Amino acid sequence: MIRELTGDSATSHIRRFIMQRAQQLLIGGATISETAESLGFDYPQHFTRQFKKHFGVTPSNFIKK
Numbered sequence: 001m002i003r004e005l006t007g008d009s010a011t012s013h014i015r016r017f018i019m020q021r022a023q024q025l026l027i028g029g030a031t032i033s034e035t036a037e038s039l040g041f042d043y044p045q046h047f048t049r050q051f052k053k054h055f056g057v058t059p060s061n062f063i064k065k
Contacts, residue, residue: 019054
């Protein structure tokens with residue numbers, strides 16, 4: 001059903017939603033560790049890799065901008 005509505009797989013849709021939420025949390029002042037934990041990542045390093053893969057910058061560089 002998600003593929004029919006969005007053209008993306010469910011996994012891609014969920015990943016995009018999580019990364020958009022990560023952006024909101026970081027802009028709102030949450031730390032990288034807080035953001036990772038609130039989004040269900042066990043390790044901040046894994047969150048950082050996923051964030052960089054999605055946006056092309058690390059969360060710390062995103063915060064600086």
